[in-house]
Amino acid sequence: MSLALSPQDAAFRNEVRDFLDTSLTPDLRRAGTLMTSVYCDHEAQLEWQALLHAKGWAAPSWPVEHGGCGWSAVQRYVFARERLLAGAPTAPLGINMVGPAIMAFGNDAQKAHFLPRMLNGEHLWCQGYSEPQAGSDLAALTMRAVPDGDDLICTGTKIWTTHANVANWMFCLVRTDATGRKQQGITFVLIDMASPGITVHPIVMASGEAVQNQVFFDQVRVPIANVVGVIGDGWTVAKYLLEYERGGTAYAPELKVKLDALRRQAADGLAANPLLAARIAETQIEVEVLDALEAEILSALSADRAIGTDASMMKILGTELQQRVTELALEAAGPLARAWQPGVAVPGGPVIGHPLDLDDYTSGEAWQAIAPLRYLNERAGTIYAGANEIQRGILAKAELGL
Missing domain, CATH: 2.40.110.10 (Butyryl-CoA Dehydrogenase, subunit A, domain 2)
Known part of the structure; x- marks a missing residue:
């Protein structure tokens, strides 16, 4: 999706930036920036959700009648990108998963009880x-x-x-x-x-x-x-819910942000390693292709159109590119990524047997210390929400008649 925004969308982007600048505390930025995977620190996630709820932005993809924002596909893309650039935490699982299922299949009592409590973080x-x-x-x-x-x-x-x-x-x-x-x-x-x-x-x-x-x-x-x-x-x-899990979230904004950060963080090393720099550029091209595909798919979802096998395609491309980006970061980090340093990051849960408060030592820079943790976490990406082998089987049967 092109970032050549209309005047209205550019004004919305500026509103998002102002909100992020004034609302994100240093602790929240640290929790979002130093996440090791999709799993955000629990307390930071709840604090961030409370801020979004107060602003009325707790559920960007929900319809207005259920407490959502009523944003266009472009606005949701802009918000996702700016959130990642600012280092904000992720949303709780219910917002993008069970919420849409209750809206589609739940009765009025279930909608009235559960949806508001998802928005405010009570559930x-x-x-x-x-x-x-x-x-x-x-x-x-x-x-x-x-x-x-x-x-x-x-x-x-x-x-x-x-x-x-x-x-x-x-x-x-x-x-x-x-x-x-x-x-x-x-x-x-x-x-x-x-x-x-x-x-x-x-x-x-x-x-x-x-x-x-x-x-x-x-x-x-x-x-x-x-x-x-x-x-x-x-x-x-x-x-219905698996379709949302596989295709209802854009991968490209996060991948773009991570690739841009990797270029900045590893600039000296990439200058001395043109082959690695070329592989990063190739990955960037594939992310741009994914970005265009996601724009079409998310537009269909926002218009309540079924996306069918597109969800499988999006899941395959998105998760495999996620893994490749962590592989590139691990290679760019070099020998300094070998040490196991979870205390440098903000993991999504307790790290067994490691004193997380002892984070005053890092071999190399923080991105190098976190690279192996993110690499290990992303190994699950091609398995969850239906293994990618299963998704390829779905595509072969539905699209190729095999």
Whole structure:
């Protein structure tokens, strides 16, 4: 997307810049700038969401009638880019994930109760999809939900659940009927994480952070009133939400910002390594192509048009370019990136066995210390939201008839 803005959009960009300049504290900028992946520090995320909510900018992609901004695709792009340039934290998971699902499939009571609490940060959400035997083949999930009066009794486990250790609500897929095709009999339900019978166990990631979790459910009672859509038809809701997860977020603005930062930070090294500089330039060209594709796709989403297999294409290109950018940064950082220095960053969760307060020493510059952490975190990008191999299969079948 070209940054040759109309006068109205240029005025909007200036308004965004003024807001960021006056609202972002040094601590918030540090939390956003020194993130190791998509997982923002919990307290910083909530503080930033409160500022956005007070401004009326808590949900850029939501319609105005639900508390959103009503922005155009260009305005959302401008805001995303300026937020990244300023070093602001990311939005909570619910805003771009379960929020759109509730707007599309929820009843009036669910919209009235849950959507305002997402906007103000009272509810922090996690996603209960994957299970030990159901990852990319999500329809193979087996977590049971048995009707009992006005409740569903849920028993089973979910895994790789980001921020389940701090979330107070989960949007979850459960199996209410195992007699039909595996895509049938799945129900989309909202679960209060304070419910008796829920246990959360942290999983230490390759970067050392405890952001992912396994969640166990032992006969957890969930009101049937918390079912979104129709019991047994949760796969319809899940497909809609996966489309948003794969294609509802622009990758290009963040990639552009990171490549520009890498050029500045590694300028001396790139002058002495023309091959690496050429690879960065090649990656920049691919990001520009992705940027144009995202502009079309996000415009379709803003007009409530289904994007279908475009979501798979966007997910493949975006996550693989994310990984390549971290690989380039790691190479540019050189030997100084070898030391494990999570204390220099602002991780999305506690780092097991590391005293995060001891951050007064860095081998090299901060970007060199963070490069390996970001590299390790981005290894998951081509797996989550449906592995890229699965996305290529979707494209082959739907577009090529293979």
